[in-house]
Amino acid sequence: MTLPTITCNPSSSCPRFANFWSNWKGAKPIRLLISIAVGLIICFAVPKPDKIPIKGWQLLSIFLTTITGLIISPLPVGAWAFVCLMALVATRTLTFAAAFAAFTNDTIWLIVTSFFFSRGFVKTGLGDRIAMLFVRGLGKSTLGLSYGLVLSELVISPAMPSTTARSGGIFLPIIRSLAVSVDSHPRDVTSRKLGAYLIQSQLQSAGNSSALFLTAAAQNLLCIKLAQALGVQIPSVWTYWFKAAFLPAILAIAVTPLLVYKLYPPEIKSTPNAPIMAATRLKEMGSPSLDEWLMIGIMIVTVVLWMAGNALNIASVLAAMMGLSMLLLFGVIDWDDCLSEKSAWDTLVWFAVLIGMANQLTTLGVVTWISDGVANTLSSGSMSLPAKFFVMQAAYFGIHYMFASQTAHVGALFSAFLAMQLKSTVPGRLAALALAYNTNLFGALTHYSSGQAAVYFGAGYVNLRDAFKLGIIVALVNIAIWVAVSSFWWKLVGLY
Amino acid sequence: MTLPTITCNPSSSCPRFANFWSNWKGAKPIRLLISIAVGLIICFAVPKPDKIPIKGWQLLSIFLTTITGLIISPLPVGAWAFVCLMALVATRTLTFAAAFAAFTNDTIWLIVTSFFFSRGFVKTGLGDRIAMLFVRGLGKSTLGLSYGLVLSELVISPAMPSTTARSGGIFLPIIRSLAVSVDSHPRDVTSRKLGAYLIQSQLQSAGNSSALFLTAAAQNLLCIKLAQALGVQIPSVWTYWFKAAFLPAILAIAVTPLLVYKLYPPEIKSTPNAPIMAATRLKEMGSPSLDEWLMIGIMIVTVVLWMAGNALNIASVLAAMMGLSMLLLFGVIDWDDCLSEKSAWDTLVWFAVLIGMANQLTTLGVVTWISDGVANTLSSGSMSLPAKFFVMQAAYFGIHYMFASQTAHVGALFSAFLAMQLKSTVPGRLAALALAYNTNLFGALTHYSSGQAAVYFGAGYVNLRDAFKLGIIVALVNIAIWVAVSSFWWKLVGLY
Numbered sequence: 001m002t003l004p005t006i007t008c009n010p011s012s013s014c015p016r017f018a019n020f021w022s023n024w025k026g027a028k029p030i031r032l033l034i035s036i037a038v039g040l041i042i043c044f045a046v047p048k049p050d051k052i053p054i055k056g057w058q059l060l061s062i063f064l065t066t067i068t069g070l071i072i073s074p075l076p077v078g079a080w081a082f083v084c085l086m087a088l089v090a091t092r093t094l095t096f097a098a099a100f101a102a103f104t105n106d107t108i109w110l111i112v113t114s115f116f117f118s119r120g121f122v123k124t125g126l127g128d129r130i131a132m133l134f135v136r137g138l139g140k141s142t143l144g145l146s147y148g149l150v151l152s153e154l155v156i157s158p159a160m161p162s163t164t165a166r167s168g169g170i171f172l173p174i175i176r177s178l179a180v181s182v183d184s185h186p187r188d189v190t191s192r193k194l195g196a197y198l199i200q201s202q203l204q205s206a207g208n209s210s211a212l213f214l215t216a217a218a219q220n221l222l223c224i225k226l227a228q229a230l231g232v233q234i235p236s237v238w239t240y241w242f243k244a245a246f247l248p249a250i251l252a253i254a255v256t257p258l259l260v261y262k263l264y265p266p267e268i269k270s271t272p273n274a275p276i277m278a279a280t281r282l283k284e285m286g287s288p289s290l291d292e293w294l295m296i297g298i299m300i301v302t303v304v305l306w307m308a309g310n311a312l313n314i315a316s317v318l319a320a321m322m323g324l325s326m327l328l329l330f331g332v333i334d335w336d337d338c339l340s341e342k343s344a345w346d347t348l349v350w351f352a353v354l355i356g357m358a359n360q361l362t363t364l365g366v367v368t369w370i371s372d373g374v375a376n377t378l379s380s381g382s383m384s385l386p387a388k389f390f391v392m393q394a395a396y397f398g399i400h401y402m403f404a405s406q407t408a409h410v411g412a413l414f415s416a417f418l419a420m421q422l423k424s425t426v427p428g429r430l431a432a433l434a435l436a437y438n439t440n441l442f443g444a445l446t447h448y449s450s451g452q453a454a455v456y457f458g459a460g461y462v463n464l465r466d467a468f469k470l471g472i473i474v475a476l477v478n479i480a481i482w483v484a485v486s487s488f489w490w491k492l493v494g495l496y
Numbered sequence: 497m498t499l500p501t502i503t504c505n506p507s508s509s510c511p512r513f514a515n516f517w518s519n520w521k522g523a524k525p526i527r528l529l530i531s532i533a534v535g536l537i538i539c540f541a542v543p544k545p546d547k548i549p550i551k552g553w554q555l556l557s558i559f560l561t562t563i564t565g566l567i568i569s570p571l572p573v574g575a576w577a578f579v580c581l582m583a584l585v586a587t588r589t590l591t592f593a594a595a596f597a598a599f600t601n602d603t604i605w606l607i608v609t610s611f612f613f614s615r616g617f618v619k620t621g622l623g624d625r626i627a628m629l630f631v632r633g634l635g636k637s638t639l640g641l642s643y644g645l646v647l648s649e650l651v652i653s654p655a656m657p658s659t660t661a662r663s664g665g666i667f668l669p670i671i672r673s674l675a676v677s678v679d680s681h682p683r684d685v686t687s688r689k690l691g692a693y694l695i696q697s698q699l700q701s702a703g704n705s706s707a708l709f710l711t712a713a714a715q716n717l718l719c720i721k722l723a724q725a726l727g728v729q730i731p732s733v734w735t736y737w738f739k740a741a742f743l744p745a746i747l748a749i750a751v752t753p754l755l756v757y758k759l760y761p762p763e764i765k766s767t768p769n770a771p772i773m774a775a776t777r778l779k780e781m782g783s784p785s786l787d788e789w790l791m792i793g794i795m796i797v798t799v800v801l802w803m804a805g806n807a808l809n810i811a812s813v814l815a816a817m818m819g820l821s822m823l824l825l826f827g828v829i830d831w832d833d834c835l836s837e838k839s840a841w842d843t844l845v846w847f848a849v850l851i852g853m854a855n856q857l858t859t860l861g862v863v864t865w866i867s868d869g870v871a872n873t874l875s876s877g878s879m880s881l882p883a884k885f886f887v888m889q890a891a892y893f894g895i896h897y898m899f900a901s902q903t904a905h906v907g908a909l910f911s912a913f914l915a916m917q918l919k920s921t922v923p924g925r926l927a928a929l930a931l932a933y934n935t936n937l938f939g940a941l942t943h944y945s946s947g948q949a950a951v952y953f954g955a956g957y958v959n960l961r962d963a964f965k966l967g968i969i970v971a972l973v974n975i976a977i978w979v980a981v982s983s984f985w986w987k988l989v990g991l992y
Contacts, residue, residue, distance in 0.1 A: 089814050096811065
């Protein structure tokens with residue numbers, strides 16, 4: 001093969017050139033150049049502040065290149081993280097040991113383990129069964145049906161720590177079959193009959209279920225980890241998290257399906273067949289299999305260990321490892337299921353890379369320098385403490401329009417936003433938990449805001465304009481509920 | 497569901513009981529009990545030597561349970577390693593950080609990266625093309641054909657560090673189509689016409705190709721890593737390894753296909769169609785694709801970096817990461833290929849667990865205690881130094897009949913056998929490299945000795961008796977060649 005030497009204008013009909021680019025499967029070139037340029041500009045064109053060591057400045061440059069790449073995706077997230085990790089080691093910014101240090105991070109392994117756990121829910125059919133029980137009980141009207149689905153997600157979520165797995169593995173398949181059973185089809189005038197509403201009601205409520213339990217979403221654990229790195233300690237973290245979230249999350253869940261019902265009404269208001277369908281489905285399933293009973297038992301043991309972890313001196317990750325070991329020993333899931341769970345390995349790589357960088361940015365003083373800067377600017381504006389708190393939380397929320405993943409957002413910005421608030425003397429637990437809850441609430445902002453948003457949007461029932469419109473309205477209502485309730489509730493809980 | 501309460505004799509026709517066990521997908525109960533019993537007996541029934549701390553004794557117990565499980569497999573290797581890792585943390589034998597420490601081990605990441613690299617060879621078709629070129633050039637006679645195949649493996653091996661991937665991904669498919677083209681079929685009287693011979697010739701030679709280059713097999717890197725942990729430093733390790741292996745490996749490769757030809761002759765001695773078939777296949781493939789050129793270029797860059805690593809201060813793992821990053825950026829392989837490469841993730845988990853335990857056994861003084869004991873026993877027998885060296889190398893080799901994986905063998909026994917020899921004043925590099933080369937040579941001992949042995953045996957051309965017979969005879973001849981040649985060659989190279 002010889003590379004083409006003829007010069008040719010890409011817009012003219014030059015088959016070789018056209019062929020080369022249409023066959024190109026590598027990194028997207030413009031996005032790659034932009035991502036690299038961001039880092040190079042910071043590193044070489046922006047004068048380094050005296051307070052930051054050279055390695056720290058290099059790290060910040062590569063970190064910003066990494067984040068830019070996470071947003072505009074020259075390569076898939078995991079691949080991009082790996083390339084940036086290579087750059088860290090190759091430029092001697094970090095040693096191999098420092099760059100890879102976060103691969104021993106317990107939170108990351110808790111997340112990896114959780115993905116395997118979620119697989120058990122899907123594989124055994126237990127997730128389906130729980131949802132069908134709620135549909136059978138509450139599903140006569142469309143509104144009842146949506147509450148049934150939302151409540152079943154609430155029940156499952158503390159032991160299935162991936163909102164995306166819940167949506168893709170359990171709820172989307174059920175909603176789809178419910179919708180099709182009343183002739184509501186995707187990409188079609190019939191989509192608004194039932195499917196579109198159920199999907200939006202489920203997606204918009206999911207953020208609150210995920211906010212209610214520490215172990216209901218992978219990024220929750222990450223937030224706690226990053227907060228600890230900045231010195232914010234939370235005792236008995238599972239129960240503390242739950243107590244603080246309890247009232248606002250429950251109220252928001254109670255309101256959301258109704259709100260979506262008013263804003264985005266389904267054409268079919270009554271679904272007499274849904275409970276019948278659920279009953280038939282349950283009948284087909286028969287009595288729960290041994291695997292389902294084992295899954296229930298192991299899930300209960302694990303959740304109890306998570307709740308009682310502090311008293312028993314069993315770390316969350318150890319509880320999860322015990323649960324997974326039992327699942328493996330009893331054959332509820334097998335090792336090949338774990339190895340096939342690509343999302344677990346993907347997350348392992350790119351989380352570890354991001355957390356490793358974030359930790360080192362703190363160690364090298366970069367985070368402090370940035371947060372000092374922002375906090376000084378804010379304090380020179382003579383803002384009150386609550387105003388600063390709201391400005392920074394709102395900024396953190398709004399920036400999510402730029403992110404395609406909740407966890408990427410946490411990895412990129414959580415530490416910086418928390419450090420700024422700590423610097424502005426916002427109480428640590430208040431700042432950390434508010435950011436963490438916000439992270440769950442912005443997951444339904446757009447169709448690309450999170451894994452679950454992408455999964456539900458991909459089903460084709462909701463058009464883009466409606467997704468954006470509902471995203472922002474429900475987010476504002478949710479925020480209003482959380483602010484109103486938590487202003488007194490968090491005082492009671494002792495957050496401030 | 498209620499669990500059966502009726503008592504019943506398993507041998508009588510008790511459908512419920514039979515059903516339970518025939519549906520059982522979890523850990524194999526007898527094997528599980530044996531594995532656990534080994535650890536419990538060591539921990540509670542064997543008196544702990546004074547020199548070893550309690551945690552060290554607990555670790556040894558769990559380690560022996562782990563190794564027993566690796567041999568008798570109550571669960572797949574990775575799952576078993578994970579369960580034992582959980583046990584380490586749950587019993588407070590090791591902290592989470594210590595138990596997971598090896599996940600930042602550079603050798604493990606070199607191995608993981610290598611699996612992705614291997615995938616590029618298979619995916620682009622470059623591996624096929626290289627083999628076909630050798631078949632076209634040398635394939636007129638059966639003997640020439642087998643030399644062609646063996647030489648093409650030799651060429652590929654320094655950049656494709658998985659003997660199993662080479663056999664399963666490249667050579668088995670080629671051998672199969674060559675055999676079928678002359679009507680030699682598996683599990684059939686025709687198997688001995690051509691297929692059986694080519695498979696045994698390739699398998700028996702593969703150990704020598706793998707021994708020739710440090711980067712030709714995953715376990716080589718592991719050996720070096722474990723040797724370093726015991727203080728055996730090897731400068732410019734890639735070239736040092738290559739120099740020491742060069743003469744014995746090349747001679748053994750020259751002899752092996754001919755030896756197998758005499759011991760296990762193919763019925764067809766002349767294969768005039770093989771070069772024609774290869775030529776047709778090469779014609780079908782057309783000129784190398786851009787991906788193949790990229791693969792060649794990146795492979796050359798990576799191998800050069802491996803060889804020149806010491807001079808340029810680029811660690812092997814960094815060179816591999818650079819190569820992989822290029823493969824990803826150019827789209828030769830994509831991230832989903834990496835995530836789908838289950839063997840990489842499997843190896844990551846169980847290697848890291850084993851290496852982590854092995855390191856901690858050294859730290860806690862257990863390895864020294866065992867090797868002191870054996871060395872004292874040997875020295876009380878007034879054996880000469882060379883005799884001790886041969887006894888210990890031969891014991892290490894023979895024990896492989898108990899193992900189903902080269903890497904498991906290394907993880908379980910390399911450190912202990914090296915420590916014993918160091919204690920008996922065998923020169924460190926000699927002991928370490930001899931063990932490492934032996935590890936490659938015992939890969940074809942039985943049909944379960946290694947990944948490649950299982951892959952080739954699985955093709956169905958060779959019967960079990962022949963596999964065992966050829967395994968031991970070729971191994972003895974190989975050892976004779978290695979001993980004869982290296983007795984002077986290693987003196988020249990400076991190993992002793």
